[in-house]
Amino acid sequence: MEEKIISKEDLLSLCKDVIGNGHTLITPGKTEYTVVKDASEIVLDTTAKPTKASYKTFVFPKAEPVIYYKRGKNDVQLLDVDVEEKKTVILGAKPCDANSFNILRHLFNWDYKDEFYNVREKQFIVIGLICKFSDEFCFCTSVGSSPVSDKGADIFLVPLDENNYSLRVVTEKGGEFIKGYEKYLKSGDEAKTKAVTDSVKLPEIAFDSKQVHEWLGTNFENPKWDGVGDLCLSCAQCAFVCPVCHCFDIVDEDYNYSEGRRMKNWDGCQFGHFTLHASGHNPRDIQGKRYRQRVNHKFKYYVDKFGEILCTGCGRCSRGCAVSIDIKEIVSNCKD
Ligand code: SF4
Ligand code: SF4
Structure with a gap:
């Protein structure tokens, strides 16, 4: 699509304008994506490690009320929650994170359209940035x-030299957004951008996702699942840091006898109680079954249902796992 050049100085001015226009601006900080108050604090580093957690919490918060209720003598009054419509710009999203809404969107628009997610996602402008970081856990090229x-x-940045970025408008939404900041743009040079992107070292492809999908279809009872189950602590850290894991639970919280709220809280399929039935029966009663579900959901069920792998290859879950369970290694071993 359309390619432009923006200087570092002008990008900073654009960010100041974004904040000045009352929008929320988010960038990757040292450990988290954080809201920027002062544009001069922004550091865009293509070589930075992915933050510990993704930015999914800005569209899908860890915990949020979905309705408030009041019990009367003979009835219950329900009070809706309005979702704030606030333009939010993510600047410097790594490609593995930028791809997350494409994947998540299917789930939140499937049998039920989740207004909370959709209202927020519609307000988002994702400005991606080329990534020059790679470690043993990255596998975006395999997915x-x-x-x-x-x-x-919506917009994609490639640093061309010390002072300039190439700025590519990728979506219509990105085009609409950038219209307000055209004064900062100059004509682009596609050949220069291509020379930079061609020089980036890509992570090696670790597995063939089609073969993994096929293997999963015939290996539900494979003893390999027990092996990983013996190691896993069921802590669900892997789900919470993941840009596309989306399990949640609905819980009613009573303030007192007559008032309360219904909460939507993050949950994780690695927790033992996740599939625990009221009867006491648990179809995923051991950790091997739960880890099998994690891999099948990501590399088989989601693909069958929505045509997308439920994983961006960011490697966060493995980088942060207390017992060094590496999803790339596990999926690479989904073969005979
Ligand atoms: S794989 Fe690691 S991070 Fe995930 S639940 Fe098991 S121990 Fe926790
Ligand atoms: S499963 Fe792991 S590697 Fe895949 S997107 Fe989630 S955190 Fe990243």
Whole structure:
């Protein structure tokens, strides 16, 4: 799509304008994506490690009320929760994170359209940034993406030299957004951008996702699942840091006898109680079954249902796992 050049100085001015216009601006900080109050604090580093957690919490908060209720003598009054419509710009999303809304969107628009997610996602402008970081846990190239992919971004930045970025408008939404900041843009140079993207070292492809999908279809009872189950602590850290894990639970919280709220809280399929029935029966009663569910959901069921792998290859879950369970290694071993 359309390619432009923006200087570092002008990008900073654009960010100041974004904040000045009352929008929320988010960038990757040292450990988390954080809201920027002062644009001069922004550091865009293509070599930075992915933050510990993704930015999904800005569209899908860890906990939020979905309705308030009041019990009368003979009835219950329900009070809706309004979702704030606030333009939010993510600047410097790594390609593995930028791709997350493309994947999550299916779930929140499937049998039920989740207004809370959709209202927020519609307000988001994702400005992606080329990634020059790679460690043993990265595998975006095995799940159809790459460190130079603009998939999922509305606008994509490639640093051309010390002072300039190439700025590519990827989506209509990105085009609409940038219209307000055209004064900062100059004509682009596609050849220069290509030379930079071609020089980026790509993570090696670790597995063939189609073969993994096929293997999963015939290996539900494979003893390999017990092996990983023996190691896993059921802590669900892997789900909470993941840009596309989306399990949640609905819980009623009573303030007192007559008032309360219904909460939507993050949950995780690695927790033992996740599938516990009221009867006491638990179809995923041991950890091996739960880890099997994690891999099948990501590499088989979601693909069958929505045509997308439920994983961006960011490697966060493995980087943070207390017992060094590496999903890339596990999925690479989904073969005979
Ligand atoms: S794989 Fe690691 S992070 Fe995930 S639940 Fe098991 S121990 Fe926790
Ligand atoms: S499963 Fe792991 S590697 Fe895949 S997107 Fe989630 S955190 Fe990243």
